[in-house]
Amino acid sequence: MAEQKKNQGSPSSAYEAMREDWCLIDDIMAGARRIRACGEKYLPRFEEETHEEYKRRLAVSPWRPEFADALRNLASKPFDNEVALAEGASQSIKDIAEDVDARGSNLTAFSREVFKGGIQRGMHAILVDFPEMDPQATRADERRAGARPYWVTVAATDILALYIGMVDGKEAVVHLRLRENSIERDGYGEKTVERVREFNAAPGTVPEWVLWRKVKGADGKETWGEERRGFIRRGEKTTIPLALFWTGERHGEQMVQPPLIDLAQMQIELYQSMSRKEEILTFAGSPMLKGKGFKKPTEGTVSVGPKCVVFAPPGENGAETDFDFIQPNAANIKEIREDIEGIIADMKRLGMQPLTPKSGNVTATTTSVEAAKAHSAVECWALGLKDVLEQAFVFTAEWLKEEPTVEVIVDTDFAVEPFAQAPLDALNKARERKDISQRTYWGGLKRFGVLPQDHDADAEEEAIASEGEAPVPEIIIDPITGQPVVPPAA
Template identity: 40%
Template sequence: MVSTILGGAKAMRDAAQTYLPKFPQERDKDYQYRRSNAKFTNIYRDIVENLAQRPFSKEVSIADGAPKPIKDFVEDVDGQGNHLHVFAGELFFGGINNAVEWLLIDYSKDVPANATRADEARIGARPYWVHIPAPAMLAVYSDMVDGKEQFVHARIHEPALERDGFGEKTYNRVRVLNRDPLDGGGYAPATYQVFEEQKGKDGALQWVSIDGPKPISIGIIPLVPFITGRRIGRSWRFHPPMQDAAFLQVEHFQQESALKHAKALTAFPMLAGNGVTPPMGDNGKPAPVAVGPASVLWAPANPNGGSAGSWAFVEPSATSLRFLADDIKETGQALRELGRQPLTAQSGNLTVVTTAFAAQKGNAAIQAWALNLKDALEQAFVITGRWLKIDADVEVMISTDFDLGMGDDETFVHVLAMGTGEAPIISREATISEAKRRNILSPEYDGDKDLAVIIREGGEDE
């Protein structure tokens, strides 16, 4: 459902049989017309984009003291030139939508078993992170190994798109990461194997191994989950935090489509001819009547002495349309509340305390997710260090300091009061730091340089 919503209007229309079902006895051509013209305002995506950006107003980085290979790795964590900050942002966005998102810490293939670090550097071998969306994780299982929960099996959908002449061809593939159980307890070192769906000699599709099984040299399945949902027992299934918002978005889609369809059926006046004999076409049926600003309609007197015919427009009352429009507005507002938006569009109708509470409630959830992301990235660095044969127990720095307190700048007056007056209780540096935290001052603001300018300007005034 979430993948379809994020796909936009086209995806929702294509999946209309699921999200915009046919009316009873509705003809196929009428349904296809209604489906192809269905209206979709993607409030859900706007909500998630807003939530997902909050921890990333400052760059995601690692604390000082990390080994140089890790510092270099941060600049390109996925082998595609993406900095840790960019990769973390994509992972966070997916996690909010899917309740869990996966990070695979992989390594360059076909590296000789006895290769030294110098040999690996020469051939460009290196670890790299792979973002695996939740829908691509077909199955995952874990067990207690050496006193802690470790993954023992995972199946990942990895469709491959390759150039085929001047076209493209998609190969349906699944990667299997596995640790076989041992007879005496415990599990064997991890292996990987890639399967591809191919046509057999009889034309039937079958899965064929095209790579492996081969050992994963670090011995474990290098997977890390980023979790935002509530885990269901010991399984790797979750209650999605945005599930209710997604269902309400579908409801909003249905309401908007219903209103648009109702407008097409009722909001356009229909011409009625009362007591008018219609002209007949060559097929023996009444000919269409041309209407418009350059057309004149005649209603001649009845030759038998009866009353003359008349033309009139029939236009239904708009009461029902107003009701549908109001219903859509209420659903949109409820959807934004579920998304924990600050409700700025309605702030004029809310008290300061209510607005602050709504914003703070949202921030509490996002801060918890940001801390989960921090933990997931730190685990990923530990596994990256195992590939590099170094200790990479580093601290990831993610901002969780955003939109706290009353959600406005009025409270900054109290900060200024503490930093000024005859007996200030906080320093000028602390006041500037708080102003930068609230985005009142730019993060690039340099207090020392500005103080020098203030002193120089003061001297010029004298």
């Protein structure tokens, strides 16, 4: 068969190489219904197993979302505190940070989606776009029209092709194709419209984009037709405003290994093991009745269950007859249960492994080490998030024709164990000895979760001061004795 001709919607070779891993992870994140719908892809059929029996086993196979739980846990780490802008950001940048995607998402909410997507698939991207305006429009014209830069979150699975090259002496994206499918109204129904947006950049030229749409011709064949095109005009800048966020191990321009792919494989292993356990428990709870010493009855049925008495017919040639049950050995059930517990324990360790601080060639980890303040993979990812957000603000400032001097604050102090007793004791003793100030003490209590993150030191000092200003009760003097009047006991 001849190789199909490539077109605008054709993924790159790097995309094709990662498709299987991304498909596995996305199926797992979709949950039990998607996994069961995949059938034999994730739960193989036994030899000689009938279709109906397989459907029954598939329907009752348990699903435990250990992978999704680990991903949510890791992805939430940098967001105990809000993602913020450092001092010095312009008012226009601050306004955009309150609604970065023009859909109501503030900087923290948008960053959370980027971070989770990066951990899930190994990469994510932010496209900084701008509404189409007349090339001669001034900044005042843009303000009157309400035009402003906005960010678009781009999943790795929507980046069909990504090629890096040199633009103006720096490494930058020179060709990009993004999938932009949408569901649109079709009378009283709906239809899926397939689109691909193509970007091209070259040294000394204004970056160009083309929006392609898949259309069906009169002959029934589908082709890609140009819907519209335009230019990315950011002053003298000639790069495509795409900021890339990586968490996995990169292999080339686009290929990446998702950091949790091994955990995803273990999730399927757990699913298959739990299916076996469920099947064995079914046999153990409903054992098969076995008759020996006589032929199978040719008429009637044998009722088995509560309040039923089974009588064995006479045996042939005086043979002893009896009924017995066939069921799994209890030791096998215990072994399978322990195997599942071991898989879950391994998954929890693997899911928390990126939180383990790295110090040289560490060969053993402990809970105390995991909770210690040190460099870890998740901290590296959080720093990578900071970099990609700042790069997106650079593109934003270019659209606004401002100096790109924005610094983003992302929390990386999440390796601290909440309510850890040893550091809290050290804080208390340091404060008692006056080695640290009251505000430093409060800051330490906030860090370890004793005080809320929105604790206001100024308001606290005012409250403490007001407690020391309680009104002094008025003293009444007896005019005859000249002594204070003692009020009667209540």
